Amino acid sequence: MINITRLWCGAEQPADHIRYGLGHGSNAPHASTAACSPTSSRTRKPIVVWNITRTCNLRCVHCYADSHAQKYPGELSLEQCLGVIDDLADYRVNALLLSGGEPLLHPHLPELLQHATARGLKVTISTNGTRITPEYAALFKQLGVAYVGISLDGIGPVHDSFRGVPGAFDGAIRGFKRCEECGQKTGLRLTLTRNNVQCMEQILDFIEREHIQRVCFYHLVPTGRGVDVASLRPEEARAALDMLIARAEAWHASGHTRELLTVTQPADGIYILLRQLREGSPLAAQTLRLLSWNGGGANSSGRGIANIDTQGNIHPDQFWQSVTLGNVKTQKFSDVWEAASEPSAAELRKLRGDDSPLERQKLLSGPCATCRHFALCGGGFRTRAAFANGHWYGSDPGCYLTEQERLTPIDSLL
Numbered sequence: 192m193i194n195i196t197r198l199w200c201g202a203e204q205p206a207d208h209i210r211y212g213l214g215h216g217s218n219a220p221h222a223s224t225a226a227c228s229p230t231s232s233r234t235r236k237p238i239v240v241w242n243i244t245r246t247c248n249l250r251c252v253h254c255y256a257d258s259h260a261q262k263y264p265g266e267l268s269l270e271q272c273l274g275v276i277d278d279l280a281d282y283r284v285n286a287l288l289l290s291g292g293e294p295l296l297h298p299h300l301p302e303l304l305q306h307a308t309a310r311g312l313k314v315t316i317s318t319n320g321t322r323i324t325p326e327y328a329a330l331f332k333q334l335g336v337a338y339v340g341i342s343l344d345g346i347g348p349v350h351d352s353f354r355g356v357p358g359a360f361d362g363a364i365r366g367f368k369r370c371e372e373c374g375q376k377t378g379l380r381l382t383l384t385r386n387n388v389q390c391m392e393q394i395l396d397f398i399e400r401e402h403i404q405r406v407c408f409y410h411l412v413p414t415g416r417g418v419d420v421a422s423l424r425p426e427e428a429r430a431a432l433d434m435l436i437a438r439a440e441a442w443h444a445s446g447h448t449r450e451l452l453t454v455t456q457p458a459d460g461i462y463i464l465l466r467q468l469r470e471g472s473p474l475a476a477q478t479l480r481l482l483s484w485n486g487g488g489a490n491s492s493g494r495g496i497a498n499i500d501t502q503g504n505i506h507p508d509q510f511w512q513s514v515t516l517g518n519v520k521t522q523k524f525s526d527v528w529e530a531a532s533e534p535s536a537a538e539l540r541k542l543r544g545d546d547s548p549l550e551r552q553k554l555l556s557g558p559c560a561t562c563r564h565f566a567l568c569g570g571g572f573r574t575r576a577a578f579a580n581g582h583w584y585g586s587d588p589g590c591y592l593t594e595q596e597r598l599t600p601i602d603s604l605l
Contacts, residue, residue, distance in 0.1 A: 192210060192407070192452055192453070192454050193452060193453045193454075193456070193457065193459040193460045193463070194206075194207075194210060194450065194451075194452050195435055195436060195439045195451045195452060195453065195459075195463065196439050196442075196443065196449070196450050196451050196452075197210075197211070197481070198460065198463050198464075198474070198478045198481065198482075199436050199439055199440060199463055199467075199474070200439055200440060200443040200474075201474045201477065202443055202448070204450055205450075209235060209238075209285055210481075210485060211481040211484050211485055212481075212484040212485075235285060235490075235494075235495055236282065236283055236284045236285050237284055237285065237494065237495055237496055237497040237528065238284065238285045238286045238287075238288060238495065238496055238497070239279060239284050239286070239287050239288065239497045239498070239499060239524070240288045240290055240317075240496065240497070240498045240499075240508065240509040241275075241287060241288065241289055241290065241498070241499045242256060242290050242291055242292065242498070242499065242500050242501045242509065243266075243267075243272070243289055243290070243291065243292075243294050243297045243300070243303065243501065244263075244266055244291050244292045244293070244294065244296055244297045244501055245258050245263045245266070245291065245292040245501045246258065246259075246260065246261060246262060246263060246291070246292045246293065246296045246297075247259065247260060247291055247292040247293040247296065247319070248260055248293055248296065248319075248321065248322065248356070249293070249319050249321070249354045249355055249356050249359055250354070250355030250356060251319075251342075251344075251353060251354050251355060252352075252353055252355065252386075252420055253344075253353070253382055253384065253411065253415075253420045254415050256291065256292060256415055256500075256501075257415040258291065258292040258293070263501060265501070265502045266501045266502065267501075267502075267503055267519070267520065269299045269302060269303075271503070271519070271520060272299065272303055273302075273303075273306055274519075275499065275503075275519050275524060276303065276306050276307045276310060276312065277306075277310065278519075278523045278524050278525050279307075279312060279524060279525075280307070280310035280311060280312050281525065282524065282525035282528075284312070284497075285313070285495075286312070286313040286314070286315060286337070287307055287312045287313065287314050287315070288314075288315045288316070288317055289303070289304075289314065289315070289316050289317070290316075290317040290509065291317075291318075291501075292501070293318060293319055293321075293322060294316055294317070294318060295316075295318055295322035295323065295327065296322065301330060304330070304331070304334050304336060305334060308334045308335045308336065313337045314334075314335075314336050314337055315336070315337050315338040315339070315340060316331070316336060316338070316339045316340065317340045317342070317380065318339065318340070318341055318342070318366070319341070319342050319354065319359065319362075319363060320341035320342070320343075320362060320363035320364070320365070320366030320367055321359060321362030321363060321365075321366060322366070323339075323341075323365075323366030323367075323369050323370060324369070325369050325372075325373075327369075328366075328369040328370045328372070328373045328375055329373050331370065331373075331375045332370075332373045332374055332375040336375065337376065338376050338377065338378065338405070339370050339375060339376070339377040339378075340377070340378055340379070340380045340407065341363050341366060341367050341370075341377060341378070341379055341380065342363070342379075342380045342381070342382075343360075343363055343379045343380070343381055343394070344381055344382055344384075344387050345360075345386075345387045345390045345394065346360070346390060346393050346394060346397055347360050348360075349386075349387055349390055350363070352386075353386065353387065364401075367379075367401075367403075376404075376405075377405075378403060378404060378405030378406055378407070378450070379398065379403055379405075379406045379407070380406075380407045380409065381394065381406065381407070381408050381409065382408075382409045382410075382411055383408055383409065383410055383411060383423055383428075383431055384411050384420050384421055384422065384423065385421035385422070385423060385424070385427065386420065386421065388423060388427050388430075388431055391431060391434055392434070395434070395435075395438050398449075399438075399442070403449070404448070404449050404450065405449070405450040405452075406449070406450070406451055406452070407452045407453070407454050408431075408435065408451075408452070408453045408454070409453075409454045409455050410422075410423070410428070410453065410454070410455045410456040410572070410589055411423070411589075412455055412510040412572065412574060412575055412578070413575070413578060414510050414512075414574075414578060422588075422589060423589075423591075425591035425593075426591075428456075428589075428591040429462070429591055432453070432459055432462055432463075435451060435453070436463065436466070438451070439451045455510075455572045455574075455575070455589075456571065456572055456587075456589055456590075457487030457488045457491070457567075457568045457569055457571055457572065458568055458571050458587070458589075458590045458591065458592055460478070460482045460485070460487065460567065460568065461482070461564045461567060461568050461592060461596075462591075462592065462596075463478060464478045464479060464482060464567070464601070465596055465599075465604070468601070468604035469604070479567075479601065482567040482568075483566065483567060485567075486548075486566070486567075486569050487567060487568040487569030487570070487571070488568065488569035488570050488571050488572050488573045488587070489548065489551060489569030489570065489573075490569060491508070491569065491572070491573070492507040492508040492511055492572070492573050492574050493507035493508070493573075496508045496509075497524075497528060498511075498512070499519055499524065500512060502518070503518045503519040503520040504517075504518050505517045505518065505519065505524060505527050505528070507574070508574055510574045510575075511574040511577060513577075514577075516528075548565055548566035548569075549565075549566075551565075552565045552570070554584045555570055555584050555585070555586065556580075556584065556585055556586065557580075557585055557586030558586045558590065558594070558597060559571065559576070559585075559586040559587060559590070560586070561597070561598065562592075562597040562598070563597065563598055563599065563600045563601070564592075564597065564601070567601075570586070570587060571586070571587025571589060571590045572587055572589060573587070575587050575588065575589050576588070
């Protein structure tokens with residue numbers, strides 16, 4: 192995750208201690224967050240994305256879970272779910288993100304939230320927003336849910352087309368406003384594709400007009416139904432990031448504390464750094480330090496991020512479900528994550544390797560193998576590389592840096 196507001200504007204952000212090694216969570220309201228502030232990016236506990244149900248009331252064209260409005264057998268019982276929460280709390284994961292399908296359709300969501308927050312977990316929810324009632328919004332606030340992320344992929348009909356159901360946009364905004372009315376921290380999550388990139392100015396205007404304080408732009412990971420969705424061309428990705436940088440700068444200059452992030456593309460951090468160096472930004476040296484601590488994709492999937500799917504299977508992240516490390520129905524997540532000893536985890540052990548960035552880079556092929564910024568970027572989003580190449584040590588096809596940018600050493604620009 193790249194925090195544009197932090198890197199481009201130098202503004203301190205709530206999760207700096209996890210992302211960049213600053214702050215160390217000393218002011219974190221959640222016990223587990225304060226207790227597990229990492230000393231390095233390679234020792235941090237994961238953020239666990241837990242798909243608690245596959246059932247969904249929408250039919251999103253880019254759904255990685257291929258969810259439908261139906262019940263799926265084999266999902267965890269309430270007792271099993273509570274056991275997972277206890278283990279995650281004891282293991283002191285950095286955060287627990289409840290996702291789906293649509294998590295608000297889970298029959299025991301209130302019980303899960305009550306137990307997780309009582310155990311000191313930092314809990315966030317990823318939802319399409321259409322099922323947020325005033326009662327649910329009040330419950331989130333009452334229980335201390337840290338954040339509610341509502342998915343939005345365009346304005347009006349564009350969003351409805353993405354979500355496959357008329358009225359999805361109005362429902363999402365209604366859910367957002369219900370959270371805002373009761374003081375629940377909330378924001379938007381968007382997936383950048385060629386189907387909606389032309390709406391970005393309109394989306395950013397909407398975010399500004401509605402006083403939305405946090406927004407995450409995901410780069411598309413083509414899995415599930417997303418394999419049929421068009422990823423951005425390199426020139427579109429660069430233009431999109433330039434637009435986000437310009438808007439973050441304008442918001443910061445006007446005194447707004449709005450948090451603007453991108454997800455699933457560590458190359459965004461390199462792009463920001465190279466622009467800062469070219470333009471003589473006084474923040475370039477700081478950005479270099481922050482990216483160096485973070486390590487990009489090398490410390491993301493399988494280390495800083497984990498996934499538990501609806502059947503209890505444990506994966507390196509929510510998109511990379513072709514690699515299964517264990518199952519929480521028969522094993523503790525903490526034991527599986529610490530050991531990663533199953534034969535199926537051989538690739539994960541390589542991905543996590545403790546060797547130097549240069550040695551790890553020797554395993555790669557394609558443009559990532561010769562990129563001068565591997566230590567900062569970690570080879571992009573390794574899951575996307577795995578899908579594109581059939582193995583994680585190929586290059587990330589979502590990287591939009593030019594060959595000149597990839598081969599220009601940072602120290603020549605300092």
